[in-house]
Structures are given as structure tokens and as C-alpha cells.
Amino acid sequence: MTGDNAAQTSRSQMTAASAATSPIAAPRLITLILLSALSVLPVNMTLPALSNIAATFHADLALINLSVAGFAIFSALTELVAGAMSDRYGRRPVALAAISIFVLASLGCAASNDIGTFLLFRMLQAAIGACFSISLVIARETSGEREAASKFGYLAVGWAIAPLLGPTFGGLLEEFFGWRACFLALALLGAAALALCSRELKGPATRVSGPRRNYLASYRQLLGSARFWAYTLCMICSMGTFYVFLGGAPLAVGNSLNGSSTQLGLYMGMVPAGFILGSYLTGRYASRFQRGSVVVAARSLTCIGLLVGLALSMSGVTYILAFFGPCMFIGIGNGLTMPAANTGVMAVRANLAGTAVGLAAAMRIAGGALISSIGGLFLAEQHAVQVLFGIMLTIASLALSAALAAAIIDRRTSE
Known part of the structure; x- marks a missing residue:
């Protein structure tokens, strides 16, 4: 009788695990790209209109x-919570709830008549941040591991092109139609x-069958994983x-450009362009x-580039x-690193993929800002220039050490 109960329990656990990792229908890649881009577009698109909004x-x-x-800040918090909720x-x-909140909040920003109301709806717009993590998880769940990294x-x-084009698009809308048109355009998108x-x-409609996990317990599982920490x-x-x-x-080379902000912006755009290339x-x-080989190669490439810059x-x-x-090479290395590292984070617990990528995103934003x-x-x-290269090379070396650990x-896990 005990053996039967144990077998039944084992089958129930396997059924729950299977339900937790069951594949979902694969959307078109362009849809996931749109979700990824839309999650960051609102940050930059409204920048040219800030002075007129203030006026x-x-x-x-x-x-x-x-x-x-x-x-x-609210985007980071959204990613932290939304990933776990999607699990x-x-x-x-x-995803549908996050986009719906974003659309309503964008309309609210456009219709605001005072600064308090505007800022409230602006914070609610950050709900779209959930779509970054969700697009990654969907890509992982509808693909093999290596295909997912691709x-x-x-x-x-x-995700990289949107911030580059956003200010230009927002500036044109603001110039011809006023700043409220920026938020109407975001609502339409x-x-x-x-x-x-x-x-x-x-x-x-629901992802997990069986007992529902406590959110804090899920975070503890992930934070107890060496693989999660390494990636x-x-x-x-x-x-x-x-x-x-x-x-x-700007501090290091601003004087070399005779104070030209245009030239500085163009040259600094080389790094985001490198990210797109990577x-x-x-x-x-x-x-x-x-996956591990890609991350190590990416971090090595960044270190080599910065070492050359320091030597020059x-x-x-x-x-x-x-x-x-x-x-x-900072941008190229990051463009190569982030997709593979996110794959590694989600591989820690297949049934906690959303929680993992959301937690990692929040830690990445906060940790990057702290550094x-x-x-x-x-x-x-x-x-x-020398000091800046030295600082960047030191931090990039720490990233390479983490990549080697990952x-x-x-390798040990696969063996």
C-alpha cells in the first residue's frame, strides 16, 4: 500500500512538473520583438518633450x-513581480494585463491636466516592463535551448533599436503635434x-497545476543556485x-570634441550600435x-577591446x-552576453523561468546602477581616459570571471 501511495505521489509530481513546463503555442518572432521593443521605448521616446511638459x-x-x-524604477519592480506571476x-x-494597463496609462498621460496625475499615469506605464521578461520566457518555452539563445x-x-529611434520619433511628434501626441502614439502601439x-x-490560462508556490520560496530556490548567481x-x-x-x-573626451554635443552623441552611439551587432x-x-562558450567568448572580447584601449x-x-x-567592444560583448546569459538563468528551474528572468533583470538594473x-x-x-579604461576593464574582468564560473x-551539470 505504501509503495502504491509513493508511486501515485510520484506520478502526481511528474504530472504537475509536466504541466508546469508544457509548451505553449509559438507566436511569430516579430510579435516577440515588438513586445521587447515596446518594453523600453517609453523611456526614451518622451525625452525631447520634457521641457514642454514642464511648461x-x-x-x-x-x-x-x-x-x-x-x-x-517601477519597470524593474514590474519585472521582478510579473515574472513570478507569469509562472x-x-x-x-x-502579458495582456500588462499591455492593457500600459495603453490606459498612456491615454491617461495624454489627458492629464496636472503634474500629479501625469506622474501617476507615467508610473503605471511601467507595467509594460513585464513584456520584456515574458517575451524571453515564451521564446525559451517554444524553442530548444540553443534556438532560444538565437x-x-x-x-x-x-530592444536596442527602440531607444535609438525613440527620441527621434518622439521629437518629431512633439514638434508637429505637441507632447501629448507622444503618449497617444504609445497608446496606439x-x-x-x-x-x-x-x-x-x-x-x-493557468500555468501551474497542483500546489501553488510561495513567491518568496521561489526566490529562495533561485538565489540558492550557483548557476543563477554566476549568470x-x-x-x-x-x-x-x-x-x-x-x-x-563625456568627462573623458568631451574637451577633445570642442564641446560639440552632436559629435559626442554620434560617437557614443557606437556602443549601442555594437550591442545591435552583437x-x-x-x-x-x-x-x-x-551557451557557456558564447558568454566566455563575449566577455573575453570586451576585455581585449578595453585592454587595447588602455594600452593606446x-x-x-x-x-x-x-x-x-x-x-x-563593450556593446558587442553585451549583445553577445545577454541572450546567452538569460538562457542560463532560465535553465536553473524550468518551472520558474519567468521568476528567474524577472529577478535577474531587476538585479541587473539595480546592480549595474550601483556599480x-x-x-x-x-x-x-x-x-x-586611462582611469576610465582601468575602471571599465576591472568591471569587465569581473564579468569574465563570472562567465568562466557559469x-x-x-559543464559539471551536463556531466
């Missing part, structure tokens, strides 16, 4: 800037995404390197290689491309 509400520009910083309730309902690369291309997802996301720390240090570049580059290469070739600066080379050329703040303490005008863990 409309007779508000201090510092208060209006909360619409940027607050949005980023419990399913990808489709969480899809992640294409998703990352959309959200409505289009909602229509696509309603038709193409055909997953079950997450790799992403944190990778993004930290990029954030240090963003904060330090993501595209991941989309094309990641399925041919082991110490040799007295002051040509502007001698700075930005090596820095471009940037600490790195900024060491920047100085004297020998700024590759070793993966």
Missing part, C-alpha cells in the same frame, strides 16, 4: 525628471501589441561596464555553440577613435 504643468524640470527615473497564472494573461539575439536587436498578443499567444553577476557586471562608460565618456550575431550563430591611451594616442573604437555609482567615485579630470557549472 504645460508649470512644474520644475527636476520634478518632471521623475517621469524618467521613476519609470525605470503562476500563465504568460498570456499577464531568438534572444533578435529580441535584443529590437500598445493597442497594436495587444491585438497581436490576443491572437498569437495561445498558452493555457546574473555576469550580466550585472556587463551592464555596469556600460553604465560606467555612459557616465565617464545581438544580431547571436541571432545568427548562437544556436551552433554551447597609456601610449599617448589621443585620436578620438582610439577611445570609442575599443569601447565599441556605475561606485565607479563614478574614481573618475577624475586628470588622466581621465561555464564550469554548466
Whole structure:
């Protein structure tokens, strides 16, 4: 009798696990790319309109800037919570709810008549951040592991292009139709995404059958995994390197460009362009290689590029491309790293994929910002280029160490 009960319990557990990892219908890749891009587009698209928004509400520009910083913070919190909710309730309902909130919040921003109402709806817009994690998880669940890394690369291309095009698009709308048109356009894009997802996301209404997990217990399981920490720390240090570049580059080379903001912006765009290139290469070739090998190669490439930049600066080379050329490898390395590392994070617990990628995203944003703040303490005008390269190389080396640890863990697990 005891054996029968044990067998029945085992079958029940296997059934629950199977239900938790059962595949869902695969949407078109372009739909997932749209979700990924839409999750970051609202951050940058409204930047050209901030001064006019402040004038409309007779508000201090510092208060209006909360619409940027607050949005980023709430996006991180959204990813943290939404990933876990999608594990419990399913990808489709969480995605549809997030997009619906985003559409209504965008309309609310456009219709706001005071700064308090505007900021409230602006924070609610951050619900769209859930779609980044959900698009990754859906790509993973509807593909093999290596194919998923390839899809992640294409998703990352959309995620990177959106912030590049967003300010231009938003600036045109603001100039010709006013700042409220930016939010109406976001609402229309959200409505289009909602229509696509309603038709193409055909997953079950609920994802987990059997006993429901406590959210904190799920987080504890992930935080107790060496693999999760290795891949997450790799992403944190990778993004930290990029954030240090963003904060330090104007100080390091601003004088070399005679104070031209246009030239500085164009040169700094080389790093996001590198990210797009790296993501595209991941989309094309990641399925041919082991995940750990891709991450180690990516981090090695970044370290080599920064080492060359440091050597050039110490040799007295002051040509502007001698700075930005090596820095471009930050973007290329990150474009190669993020898709593969996210695959590794989701491989920790197949039934907690959403929780894992959401937690990792929140840790990546917070950790990258912390590293940037600490790195900024060491920047100085004297020998700024050498110091900046030294800081970035140190952080990139930490990312390489985490990548090597992740590759070793993966190898031991497979054996």
C-alpha cells in the first residue's frame, strides 16, 4: 500500500512538473520583438518633450525628471513581480494585463491636466516592463535551448533599436503635434501589441497545476543556485561596464570634441550600435555553440577591446577613435552576453523561468546602477581616459570571471 501511495505521489509530481513546463503555442518572432521593443521605448521616446511638459504643468524640470527615473524604477519592480506571476497564472494573461494597463496609462498621460496625475499615469506605464521578461520566457518555452539563445539575439536587436529611434520619433511628434501626441502614439502601439498578443499567444490560462508556490520560496530556490548567481553577476557586471562608460565618456573626451554635443552623441552611439551587432550575431550563430562558450567568448572580447584601449591611451594616442573604437567592444560583448546569459538563468528551474528572468533583470538594473555609482567615485579630470579604461576593464574582468564560473557549472551539470 505504501509503495502504491509513493508511486501515485510520484506520478502526481511528474504530472504537475509536466504541466508546469508544457509548451505553449509559438507566436511569430516579430510579435516577440515588438513586445521587447515596446518594453523600453517609453523611456526614451518622451525625452525631447520634457521641457514642454514642464511648461504645460508649470512644474520644475527636476520634478518632471521623475517621469524618467521613476519609470525605470517601477519597470524593474514590474519585472521582478510579473515574472513570478507569469509562472503562476500563465504568460498570456499577464502579458495582456500588462499591455492593457500600459495603453490606459498612456491615454491617461495624454489627458492629464496636472503634474500629479501625469506622474501617476507615467508610473503605471511601467507595467509594460513585464513584456520584456515574458517575451524571453515564451521564446525559451517554444524553442530548444540553443534556438532560444538565437531568438534572444533578435529580441535584443529590437530592444536596442527602440531607444535609438525613440527620441527621434518622439521629437518629431512633439514638434508637429505637441507632447501629448507622444503618449497617444504609445497608446496606439500598445493597442497594436495587444491585438497581436490576443491572437498569437495561445498558452493555457493557468500555468501551474497542483500546489501553488510561495513567491518568496521561489526566490529562495533561485538565489540558492550557483548557476543563477554566476549568470546574473555576469550580466550585472556587463551592464555596469556600460553604465560606467555612459557616465565617464563625456568627462573623458568631451574637451577633445570642442564641446560639440552632436559629435559626442554620434560617437557614443557606437556602443549601442555594437550591442545591435552583437545581438544580431547571436541571432545568427548562437544556436551552433554551447551557451557557456558564447558568454566566455563575449566577455573575453570586451576585455581585449578595453585592454587595447588602455594600452593606446597609456601610449599617448589621443585620436578620438582610439577611445570609442575599443569601447565599441563593450556593446558587442553585451549583445553577445545577454541572450546567452538569460538562457542560463532560465535553465536553473524550468518551472520558474519567468521568476528567474524577472529577478535577474531587476538585479541587473539595480546592480549595474550601483556599480556605475561606485565607479563614478574614481573618475577624475586628470588622466581621465586611462582611469576610465582601468575602471571599465576591472568591471569587465569581473564579468569574465563570472562567465568562466557559469561555464564550469554548466559543464559539471551536463556531466
